[in-house]
Each structure stands twice: as structure tokens, then as C-alpha cells.
Amino acid sequence: MDRESARNWFTHTSDLVTEHIDEPEGRVRLFYLSTMADAKVVYSELIPKLREICLEESEIAVIAQHLGVSSSNRVFDDGEAIERLLSGHIVIQVEESSYGLAFPSDGTVGRNIQAPEIETVVLGPQIAFVEELNVNICIIRKYMSTPRLFHERLSVGKTIPMNVSMLYLSGTADEENVNTVRQRINDLELDTSLDSTILAQHIADNEKSLFPTLQQTERPDRAIHGLRQGQIAILVEGSPFALLGPTTLLQFFQSPDDYYLRWSLATFNRLMRTFAMILSLILTPIYVAALTYHYEMVPADLLLSLAQSRSRVPFPPLWEALLMELIIELLREAGARLPTKVGQTIGIVGGIVIGQAIVQAGFTSNILIIIVALGALSSFIAPSYMIGSTIRVVRFPMIFLAGVLGALGIVVGFSFLAxxxxxxxSLGRPYMYPIYPVRFSDWKDGFIRAPLSSLSERLKFFNPKRISRFDRDRAKEKKDIDE
Structure with a gap:
């Protein structure tokens, strides 16, 4: 690549820098983007070395030998040179040479590794993925030091290509799942900025469904646990979230913290999350259905309190409930979009002030505020943000069906949902496993979390090549030091 071709490719780019090393001959040229390459590497290390080398010899092979540049960093055409420049490399070109050299130098600014912000950690490693793809792969390899961890680099998009990495544990992950992910990514034709959340929508089995079929996580320990089970991890350059697939609905209600707790506490937490999701779906619809069509379902004492509470409310229960649910969603969205400290204040103070004002104005009853607040809190218990948002959206049609058809509407809604x-x-695997198809043997790490010594086999859902993780009998042995 010469200076003229470089300028043609970067016509409207002011950060392209060209340096002539062996003045006045000018046979050895150096190209780099000042916004991508590290200036210290260029002017403190590379240019002084090149000038010293060029005093004796200016052949490309000699320069590569003295700089320690491997053959994999050779550049043979303009397209490859442009790609290296955009990734932060410094391209060295010698006139009349058949190839050039790409010297690595990354001067881009990245975020330091921090604790997870969305998937908070109670117990376990206080570390989260960042926007640097190589850093994320390094984090995974640090905790999985095995040559069986395979890494495939893929490219998505033709006009603006993005780097995507697929990781899986060879000998454990199913080849059919690996081929499915590889094919779906290679078949994509995108011309937009890519993120793992966007990629998940494109390669999902049914992108029109409200329910996510690929797990998105910012926690390396969740990704590593999935890889050990036989899942496939997908990382995207510029995204701090990894994708895991295939996955089941129950896995969205599981947290990596479950494996750090005693099995009894972990089982209680999982059952509580499942109960909370069901409660979030049916609590407000039951209120609407009972007050609209089924007064006989309400005990007499409670019915009297409900009548007194709703005596000033001018709306029917359906519109009253929809109004309160909408206000809760507005408060939640406002709190999420505002700065952290202000958002927390708006969420707490706004909820109290608006709730009290609505009751005093006669727009709703005290009992409905309690019910809506319980439903909202229940939806926030989900460890996954995506499944929690889905539950909150599904709640609206359930409330509408309850207001139109009563208890029959709730049954119809759950029937359609089921x-x-x-x-x-999820990648061709049943989403409701192990509920359907029924596999009671995998329930020990589904609704409940059995003792770790009992989890000697991987879930059959992933179709792993190696079912056994360890010897169950030996894991249960308890030996004293003198035995």
C-alpha cells in the first residue's frame, strides 16, 4: 500500500499519519491512524528502531527479523492493510516489496474491569465483562485453563464488519449446536452497529416472541458455568454482554449465586423466584376478575373493605388496574433513564407521593396499590433483566382478558401462554425442558438445586458428549486425615 492508495481509502479522514523513515530515499514508509495506534509505541519504540535498522539494511525481511514480527502479521494487499489500520496496527511498507508488515499497537481507550452492575453479585467473583473482546476472552481463559476451550473468530457484516467470537468446550458441546450457531452467524447480512443484544434477536429461533431464547449475561462465572455444561458462548466486539445457548426457560430464573449457597438456601431462592413470577402474572388479573364478575370468591369481611376502599373510585376495576400498572411502568422507566442517584430518588419518592395523591383523589383504592406494588416487586426478583421485562409486558394482556372474560379470561391467557x-x-432445543419433554432426572438442577455431590451429570438438554462431570460415589466419600 502506497501513500496515494492510503489517501484514496481515507479521503475524509484526518487522523491518517504517514512517516518516511529512511530520508531522503523514502523507501520505507509507516502508516497508522493516530486515533487508534498508541503514540508512545510509534515515536518511542518503533520509529527509533526502524531508523537504526535502515542505516544498514532496508529490506522488508530484515526489518521483520529485527522487529520480531511474525509471518502472520504480513500484509499482502490494500484491503488487508486497511483492516489492520482500523484495528490499531501500524503498517510498515518498503517500496518494491511484495508484502508489508503490521506492527501491533492498540491505543484505544477501554473501560477497566469492574463488578457487575445489572446482575449484582452477592457471593462469587466481583468481575464483569467489558467492551473489549480480547479482554473478555482473556477473562474466560483465566478461569478455564484448558486446550479443550475452542475459540472461533467470525465476522458479521460486509459494509461494516464486526468481530464475533464463538467459544465452546470441545468434547462436551454438541457439534450440532456448534454448527447451528456458526451457520446462523455466517448467514447474517447486516449493515448496522452490532451488539450482543441485536445479534441475539437475529439468530434466535423466533425473533417475534416476547420470551428470550438466548441468555445474555455480563457475569463471566455464568458464562463459564454454561460452557462447562455444554452451552456455547458468543462474544461481540464492543459489547459487555455474552450470549449463551441453547437455554431453557427455567435457566432465566437461576442465578450463579445459587451454586455458592448451601443447597437448601439455593432451592428456597429458586422456588421463591418461580412463585414470584407466577404471582406477578396473576395477582392483578385475579383482583380485576374478582371485582368485575366474581364477588362470591371474595370473603365477606374482605369484600366489605374492598367496597369501602372503592366507594370513591369512578373507574371500573379493569381501567383502574391498567392505570396503576401504567404508572408503575412510567416510574420504572424514568428511574432507569435518569442518573443513578436521581433515579433512585424518583422511584421511591415518586411512588409514595403519586400513590398517596391518587388514593386521595379517588382514582384508585388502597388495596389495588398494594396488589400492583407486590406484582411489580415480584417481577424485579428475576435474575435476568430480559425475562423480568417480558413478565411485566405479558401482565397487561392478562389484566385485559380478566377484565373482559373474568376467570375464564385468565384461563384463556394462561392457555395461550403455555x-x-x-x-x-432455543437453537432447535425444546424451550420448556425439563417440563416438556419431561425429564425428572434433570429437575435436580431446575426448580431446585440438589447438593453439589448429586450434580454429577450434565443436563441432557445440551446433548453433551460427556454426560458425567465427576464420580458421584467418590464425591460423597468423607475421609479423615488418618484414613
Whole structure:
């Protein structure tokens, strides 16, 4: 690549820098983007070495030998040179040479590794993924020091290509799952900025479904646990979230913290999350259905309190409930978009002030505020942000059906929901596993979390090549030091 071709490619780019090393001959040229390459490496290390080398010899092979540049960093055409420049490399070109050299130098600014912000950690490593793809792969390799961890680099997009990495544990991950992910990524034709959340929508089995079929996590320990189970991890350059697949609905209610706790506490937490999600779906619809069509379901003492509470409310229970749910969602969205400290204040103070004002104005009853608040809190218990948002959206049609058809509407809503979930797949695998198809042997790490010594086999859902993780009998042996 000469100076003219470089300027043609970067016509409107002012950060392209060209340096002539062997003045006045000018046979050895150096190209780099000042916004991508590290200036200290260029002017403190590379240029002084090049000038010293060029005093004796200016052949490209000699320069590569003295700089310690491997053959993999050779550049043979303009397209490859442009790609290296955009990734932060320094391209060295010698006139009349058949190839050039790409010297690594990354001067881009990245975020330091911090604790997870969305998936908070109670117990376990206080570390989260960042926007640097190589750093994220390094984090995973640090905790999985095995040559069986395979890493494939893929490229998505033709106009603006983005780097995507696929990781899986060879000998454990199913080849069919690996081929499915590889094919879906290679078949993509995108011309937009890519993030793992966008990629998940494109390669999902059913992108029109409200329910996510690929796990998104910022926690390396969750990704590593998935890799050990036989899942496939997908990392995208510029995204601090990894994708895991295939996955089941139950896994969205599980947290890596479950494995750091005693099995009894972990089981209680999982059952509580499942109960909270069901409660979030049916609590407000039951209120609407009972007050609209089924007064006989409410005990007499409670019915009297409900009548007194709603005596000033001019709206029917359906519109009253929809109004309160909408206000809760507005407060939640406002709190998420505002700065952290202000958002917390708006969420707490706004909820109290608006709730009290609405009751005093007669727009709603005290009991409905309690019910809506319980439903909202229940949806926030989900460890996954995506599944929590899905539950909050599904709640609205459930409330509408309850207001129109009563208890029959709730039954119809759950029937449609169950039918939809049973038809969903994740990379071709059943989404409702182990509920459907029924596999009681995998329930020990589903609704509950059995003792670790009992989890000697991987979930059959992933179709792993190696079912056994360790010897169960030996894991249960307790030996004293003198035995």
C-alpha cells in the first residue's frame, strides 16, 4: 500500500499519519491512524528502531527479523492493510516489496474491569465483562485453563464488519449446536452497529416472541458455568454482554449465586423466584376478575373493605388496574433513564407521593396499590433483566382478558401462554425442558438445586458428549486425615 492508495481509502479522514523513515530515499514508509495506534509505541519504540535498522539494511525481511514480527502479521494487499489500520496496527511498507508488515499497537481507550452492575453479585467473583473482546476472552481463559476451550473468530457484516467470537468446550458441546450457531452467524447480512443484544434477536429461533431464547449475561462465572455444561458462548466486539445457548426457560430464573449457597438456601431462592413470577402474572388479573364478575370468591369481611376502599373510585376495576400498572411502568422507566442517584430518588419518592395523591383523589383504592406494588416487586426478583421485562409486558394482556372474560379470561391467557412456550425452541432445543419433554432426572438442577455431590451429570438438554462431570460415589466419600 502506497501513500496515494492510503489517501484514496481515507479521503475524509484526518487522523491518517504517514512517516518516511529512511530520508531522503523514502523507501520505507509507516502508516497508522493516530486515533487508534498508541503514540508512545510509534515515536518511542518503533520509529527509533526502524531508523537504526535502515542505516544498514532496508529490506522488508530484515526489518521483520529485527522487529520480531511474525509471518502472520504480513500484509499482502490494500484491503488487508486497511483492516489492520482500523484495528490499531501500524503498517510498515518498503517500496518494491511484495508484502508489508503490521506492527501491533492498540491505543484505544477501554473501560477497566469492574463488578457487575445489572446482575449484582452477592457471593462469587466481583468481575464483569467489558467492551473489549480480547479482554473478555482473556477473562474466560483465566478461569478455564484448558486446550479443550475452542475459540472461533467470525465476522458479521460486509459494509461494516464486526468481530464475533464463538467459544465452546470441545468434547462436551454438541457439534450440532456448534454448527447451528456458526451457520446462523455466517448467514447474517447486516449493515448496522452490532451488539450482543441485536445479534441475539437475529439468530434466535423466533425473533417475534416476547420470551428470550438466548441468555445474555455480563457475569463471566455464568458464562463459564454454561460452557462447562455444554452451552456455547458468543462474544461481540464492543459489547459487555455474552450470549449463551441453547437455554431453557427455567435457566432465566437461576442465578450463579445459587451454586455458592448451601443447597437448601439455593432451592428456597429458586422456588421463591418461580412463585414470584407466577404471582406477578396473576395477582392483578385475579383482583380485576374478582371485582368485575366474581364477588362470591371474595370473603365477606374482605369484600366489605374492598367496597369501602372503592366507594370513591369512578373507574371500573379493569381501567383502574391498567392505570396503576401504567404508572408503575412510567416510574420504572424514568428511574432507569435518569442518573443513578436521581433515579433512585424518583422511584421511591415518586411512588409514595403519586400513590398517596391518587388514593386521595379517588382514582384508585388502597388495596389495588398494594396488589400492583407486590406484582411489580415480584417481577424485579428475576435474575435476568430480559425475562423480568417480558413478565411485566405479558401482565397487561392478562389484566385485559380478566377484565373482559373474568376467570375464564385468565384461563384463556394462561392457555395461550403455555401453548406459545411449548412451541418455542432455543437453537432447535425444546424451550420448556425439563417440563416438556419431561425429564425428572434433570429437575435436580431446575426448580431446585440438589447438593453439589448429586450434580454429577450434565443436563441432557445440551446433548453433551460427556454426560458425567465427576464420580458421584467418590464425591460423597468423607475421609479423615488418618484414613
Amino acid at each position: 401453548s406459545h412456550l411449548l412451541r418455542q425452541t
